[in-house]
Amino acid sequence: MEFTKSKAMLERYSASLSTSNAVSFPMVISHGEGCWLTDLDGNKYLDMMAGIAVNTTGYAHPAVVKAVQEQAAKVQHLCFAVFASEPQIELAERLKKHVGQDYRVFFGNSGTEGIEAAMKLARYHTKRPYFIAFTGSFHGRSMGALSLTASVSKYRKGFGNLVPGVFHAPYPQPYKYPRTAEMTVEHLEYLFKHTTPPEEVAAIFVEPIQGEGGYIVPPKGFMQTLRDICDKHGILLVADEVQTGVGRTGQFLACEADNVKPDIVVLAKGLASGYPISAVMFKDSISTWGPGAHGTTFGGNPVSSAAALATLDVLENSAMDNANIQGAYLLERMKAVQQKVPELGDVRGRGLMIGLEFVKENKLENPEMRDLVQKLALEKGLILLGAGSHAIRLAPPLVITSEDAKFAADVLESVILEAAKH
Ligand SMILES: Cc1ncc(COP(=O)(O)O)c(C=O)c1O
Structure with a gap:
């Protein structure tokens, strides 16, 4: 070559x-x-x-190209924070059909921005300071998301101090050691007992299948186990479906394999076939923040939203x-x-x-x-x-x-x- x-x-x-x-x-x-x-x-x-x-x-893809060209010729940007726009509303409704009618959507631009919004909402709603994430995880590179990320220490090197109050538990590794889901649960119990009072944990962030960590598939039932732990302690379960979501695993959400409904789901990567967008979907019941509590200039850009709608057509077809x-x-x-x-x-x-x-x-x-x-x-x-x-x-x-x-x-x-x- x-x-x-x-x-x-x-x-x-x-x-x-x-x-x-x-x-x-x-x-x-x-x-x-x-x-x-x-x-x-x-x-x-x-x-x-x-x-x-x-x-x-x-x-x-002809359908995506057409949707982008048509939307770009109509209106290319309307700040989501201050203007409602049709493609965003339609996209939110379409996403709710897949994820659940009892969710709301906040649109951002990237996976890391979605995770950041999820961290802020979890703290805002629960008024609790701590987060739990898993070793091997990748949640992004902005300061909050990077505090959760624990796949490679190089990503963190030179950027400390990161957001305080993040604790890590080992992710199951069915092949490698093997490390079972029970060992992960045992470690969570250890954290709760020794360092991290569960009633002060705002959220557990988890990838239903680890992406950057090595495409690691946890044992069936792992997400349900986390759901049960969260329910017991009033902790929010945040599924980072930035890489697994939007049909990649053959279901709209990877969590569906365990029949689990997270409190917050973050989508990004595959949502608009390459046009920048993220969708943070959260239960209506935790949408306790008011106007201006969170926002973004470019999030849910109409062209990206149109690309996402065309992508969903192809996906559903x-x-x-x-x-x-x-x-x-x-x-x-x-x-x-x-x-x-x-x-x-x-x-x-x-x-x-x-x-x-x-x-x-x-x-x-x-x-x-x-x-x-x-x-x-x-x-x-x-x-x-x-x-x-x-x-x-x-x-x-x-x-x-x-x-x-x-x-x-x-x-x-x-x-x-x-x-x-x-
Ligand atoms: C699971 C997961 N979460 C978050 C991110 C961060 O997304 P972005 O690179 O769009 O900020 C990634 C990116 O690879 C990811 O795989």
Whole structure:
């Protein structure tokens, strides 16, 4: 593969963009269609990460393009804090159909802003100071959200002190140790007894499947266990569905797998196929804050809201079913590869949120093999992204075709077998 034009562009990038950005791909993308991307040098790739689980409808989906163009030509911005606008209202109503009629919606711009709003509402409503989150979690990088994030210490390094009053419990890790849900509950009880009076905890923040932490699927019933603990102590349960939500796991919310209704749900990434938006959905009963208590200039932008409505049309028509069908296929193919390659220690996931964990003997982390698989796959036209220190995430657009899923599985199988020889 030639990267001449991309290389020149990346040199310009390095000269002007923030050194905090972690650009790792050798190519710069020119355009996309469906699940395929083309770079500046004309190389083509099947995208199995969808802008980190964002581009639900892939690239240039005609329905999304049409909705965006029409809304942009009508009105592009009306500050949500002071103006009601039709696409926002329609979007809130559509989201309530999926999440529950007893919820309200606050629109923001990004996942981290959604988490920030959830933290503020939880404190405001409960008048309690503390939060509990989990090790391995990723909730964003603004100061409040970063205080909850506990996936990699690098994200926190140099930014202390963070928001005080956040305590962490270990997330279940069914494969690794294994660490069971019971151990997590035991640790929560330990926190309640020794450091964190439960009656002073405003909220527990949890990802129903951990994303950045390594696509870790907790045992069935874990969310219900947390719901029960929250109910016992009057704590709000906040489901961070920024990565898992909007159909990614084959259900609108990943919490649905446990039949759990959180007090607050945060959606973002996949909601508008790449247009910036987040939706914090909270029970009507906790909407005790008054006008001006919280707000944002750009949140719920009408163009993003129109893109979200078009995305929901595609999702409801077929994409959520497709996530189940293609997800089951990819899971089965990868489990078959796992039988042949002991270094592919674990294959897990729901819908189109699938994690492949690479290990050495005794389940020791194998980031070298993970990185090699990614590199070899890219040479064959498959874009993969890591999750956690030594896993790969499969999070393609939810509209991925059977043909594309087969191409992805074939390439993955061949590069995993090849990497295992090194
Ligand atoms: C579960 C989860 N929460 C929050 C965030 C933060 O979202 P954003 O990057 O849009 O601020 C992310 C981003 O990866 C995420 O995966």
